[in-house]
Amino acid sequence: MGHDIVRLHHVGHIVDDLAQALLLYERLGFVVPPPSCPAMSLREGAVPEPFGAANTHADFPRSFLELATCVEDGDTDRLPAGTRLVPLQAPAELMPRLVQRISETTANLAACLNRFEGLHILMFSSPDIDAAAARLTAAGVRHGGVNTVRRAAPPGAATPVETVRYLELDGDGPGAAQGSVAGGRVGVVADLDPDVQGARHLDHPNGAVGLVEAVLCVADRELATVQQRYETYLGRPSRPEGPARILDLDGAALTLVPDSGLATLLPGERPPALPALVGCTVAVRDLAHTHALLHRNGLPLREAPSGDIFVPADAALGTAVVFRQAAPPAAAA
Structure with missing residues (x-):
């Protein structure tokens, strides 16, 4: 179903x-x-x-x-x-x-x-x-x-x-x-x-093609409760990945991360409050092209352990903006 x-x-x-x-x-x-x-x-x-x-x-x-x-x-x-x-x-x-x-x-x-x-x-x-x-x-x-x-x-x-x-x-x-x-x-x-x-403008200079992740940071002691709540909201289970819990959607995900694990996921980031949405990820056609554009525009960049790059929250009005290489289109059967 x-x-x-x-x-x-x-x-x-x-x-x-x-x-x-x-x-x-x-x-x-x-x-x-x-x-x-x-x-x-x-x-x-x-x-x-x-x-x-x-x-x-x-x-x-x-x-x-x-x-x-x-x-x-x-x-x-x-x-x-x-x-x-x-x-x-x-x-x-x-x-x-x-x-x-x-x-x-x-x-x-x-x-x-x-x-x-x-x-x-x-x-x-x-x-x-x-x-x-x-x-x-x-x-x-x-x-x-x-x-x-x-x-x-x-x-x-x-x-x-x-x-x-x-x-x-x-x-x-x-x-x-x-x-x-x-x-x-x-x-x-x-x-x-x-x-x-x-009919809207969908062609962005950075090559962005879709919103693929939201990151919600919670107090360590609240992780299990929040995990259960969002599993109920979305009608699907989560899976562990390092300190985080991932709720997989079609081509996207909600990532729940405890406060103690946020720096592992997004180095240098700290939540402004708890709980808080601390970042979002967009998929791009060519991550190297996006990296070059952001560098030319004078934005500070960090690299996540996943290989994603991101502009930290303190340079992006309170939220980490993460860029990820888009998955190649599935081959036709």
Whole structure:
């Protein structure tokens, strides 16, 4: 029987200064379009002003890296040039709920940013999100149910509207936060539409072709508990690899590493808090080419025991960005 969660959908890098983050990602060799941000009129007849959160993506065929920041009402000065304001549109009776949902999401992001600047969002991809929701409920995992949002599709897509269906996991225990768990905002998203995703910019100077790993660092004493929790979330067992526990997905993995083992996995790295998403890995077509590009752009580089190279968190706004040679395509039968 197939799994209802199959790969990594995206990770979210929450930053204080989105313009600075865009410059960083350009140096890292990613193409990242100008961000978008919700906008609404603060008083009747006024021009819509930004509020909530602004975000953008470095896109791959089946996954992406998200950059996001919180935006105070009317705070246009901190938004990068070219930011696209998206006026909220909804029937009058639904508008208060829409504003509330955006405000709740923004509050979650602000709480994450108050912990540290870095990775705080981990989303898995599902070919059948309703089945995933039912399985999680049956396993006793609290979540907010499947939500549906629609947004304009990129130019060139066959459909003008992209439909996104997702659920967010809730924290454990009484009084736990909704829409977030220890370590960040974790959830499941329906697989990306190949047509819509294919209309986005997928050709990056660094040769990146996909998100293949997220690394979650936990206190040593919590490793077994967190391992069991994510095995339940993903509906599959983990395997040991050195100090880490690996949950294998289709062409990707979630790596759980105890605090005492992080430096073995990513030399020189230390978690900003526990638990914390401390790094993500992208596969690239030619690792030597990527290495040369990063070196030309003046970024510090370290090598992992695996042979991967990475830009350390202290040079990448709080998260280690790891690059791995992509596996060769499977030979045709």
